[in-house]
Amino acid sequence: MAEHSPGSPNVIVVFTDQQRWDSTGVHGNPLDLTPVFDRMATHGTHLEQAFTANPVCAPARATIQTGRYGTSTGTFRNQMPLPAGARTLAHHFGDAGYRTGYIGKWHLADEDPVPPEQRGGYQHWLGANLLEFSSDDYRTVVFDDDSEPVLLPGYRSDALVDAAIRFVGDAVGVPAAIGSGSGDDPAPGRAPFFLFLSLIEPHHQNEVDSYPAPEGYAERYHGRWLPPDLAALSAEGGTAHQHIGGYWGQVRRVDEGLGRLLEALRSLEVLDDTIVAFTSDHGCHFKTRNSEYKRSCHDASIRVPMAVRGPGFDGGGRVSRPVSGVDLAPTLLDAAGLPVPEQMQGRSFLPLVRDPGAEWPDDVFVQVSESEVGRVLRTSRWKYYVAAPDADPWHDACADRYVETALYDLVHDPYELVNLAGVEAHREVADALRQRLAERMVEAGEGKPVIEPAPPADANSQRRVDPAVRTLSVRPARLGHQ
Structure with missing residues (x-):
């Protein structure tokens, strides 16, 4: 077992569902949807060319958790649970003494509530396998450690961010911090934490095929800017004109939640000690490339936003070489000072952050499945x-x-x-x-x-x-x- 050192950073992954890379300002979106992400990318490290390992939900998530392609884990399409023996980020951080937690959508089990043996080794659990079916925009139902349903108040992405803030507060010891009146560590010797926050937005609500944004948000963006591929192809089919306002509204609200999470870390005096990575499982082409929203080879499906801030990444600037979701797990372990298992098929991109000229391939490999x-x-x-x-x-x-x-x-x-x-x-x-x-x-x-x-x-x-x-x-x- 690898032990954490006193200076081991906390790690948080904020993971969205079906978010296009060009929903962000740093990628040219003119609607000011992501000012928080844009600052994080500018002051931390922006992975300018980031791609999913598979534009299908379950294999993309399995890859992020394991650092292995879906054909290697066995989860190569949806409705295939992550095998019991698969080693995830939770196992690696947990073995190093981290407190681990998962909040939100999982999509790597075969039932809800997700049984403990299918939770990928996470110690704290507040999730649902198919959050899009257990909840809607203002009714967020997840299941706790004991598999009991929990109704979280507020708009869905807000509710999950609130739960993440509570997890962080518990992990760093909020009562001691409030009562101490000093900047000292409120819980000397406390274990660092690893939290995976998995949001459903900006995914569509399946049963009604809509993108429900908070009240007033969709109206801000209807009839405004469309990415050029959607503008060119929507006249021939697809749902972009119908759904883009809600989609952009969801992206904006997620970014506001990211801002609240970062502010909470600052308030709890752990922001500078915490690595925060933001990315998505895949993109969305609004049925312009096939009859679904993803599952195609096009950048609308496979390219995603990705930025990392915190120790090892602040001031890293822009990484222009192509990176993959398969590279995220080894990167986070590397940045935390933990060994990267040989069985991981990705590689840490931390050397690229330190030296843009470091050896790195000029291509990524993507598997497309299910369709x-x-x-x-x-x-x-x-x-x-x-x-x-x-x-x-x-x-x-x-x-x-x-x-x-x-x-x-x-x-x-x-x-x-x-x-x-x-x-x-x-x-x-x-x-x-x-x-x-x-x-x-x-x-x-x-x-x-x-x-x-x-x-x-x-x-x-x-x-x-x-x-x-x-x-x-x-x-x-x-x-x-x-």
């Missing part, structure tokens, strides 16, 4: 995507045979509107990306794949949206798996 078995290689310039036409996405974690399905030049086409798969002028680029993707798949524990080239396509072809699957494609290439 299809797909694989993404995303570099700073290129997006390369393959799909397995013969695989059953509900039963097959991976496949032996894939077909090139999408290629985007993100420098000249940042919103992924023109698919270059099969264009002969880009054959050399595609071949190099194909080789690198195969290497990344093997590194992730998959078998070496056969990847077939896309059928020839005309470089002057016009983009279109197939009305049957609402999938962006280019004639005449076979692009039904985007």
Whole structure:
């Protein structure tokens, strides 16, 4: 067991659900939705190019918890609980003497209330497996350590932030701090804490397919700015115009909650001793790429906001190299001075914070599951995507045979509107990306794949949206798996 040192930092992860990277001001959103996150990114460390390991809820969450891809943990799609033997952040921090807590949505069990053996080793529990079904915007029902239902008052993200503040207060000893009248540690020798706060916003409310924001918030943003990809594609389908006001309103309220949490840490005199990481499980394309909100290769699905502040990250500036959700767990352990287990498939990006020129790959690997078995290689310039036409996405974690399905030049086409798969002028680029993707798949524990080239396509072809699957494609290439 690794013991914590007297100077071990506290660690908090604030985790949202379905939040696009460009919902933030530091990524160019002009609506001033995230002033708190933007300050955190500016004064701490901003991971400018951060990506999920899978744009599906459960495998993305399993990866964040374990530092392993969904095909390695066994949780490669939804409705697959995290295996009992999986080692999570809670196990690693708990073994080092940290007090661990989980608040909010879990989505890594097979029932609600989540039984103790499926809680990933967290000591304190106030959560629900499927929070979107146990609650709505002003009725937040979670389950406590004893699996008893607890109704938390207020708007849902506020209610969970309030619970997080109570956890922190208990962990640092609020009564002693209030009564001491001094800046001394109110509980000398206390154990540091690790808290995972998992919000549902800005996810849609499933049963009504809406994005319920607090009263008055959606109205602020209806009819205002749309990200360029949504503006280009919404005329051909999707729900962006219908839902964007509520979505932006949810993002704004979450950011206000983040501000209250940071203020509470300051009030309790532990802000400077606490690492706070903010990110999301995946993005949202508002049904413009397929019939769902995510599960596609596009940045709208796979790119997420990520910033970290606190010891080791303050003043780190902007990290421009691509990083993945699989890298977050090893980074947090590394920053806390704890060993990174060899079985983790991610790597700590703390060296990049200290030295932007540190050795680091210029690509991330993303698995796409549930809607299809797909694989993404995303570099700073290129997006390369393959799909397995013969695989059953509900039963097959991976496949032996894939077909090139999408290629985007993100420098000249940042919103992924023109698919270059099969264009002969880009054959050399595609071949190099194909080789690198195969290497990344093997590194992730998959078998070496056969990847077939896309059928020839005309470089002057016009983009279109197939009305049957609402999938962006280019004639005449076979692009039904985007």
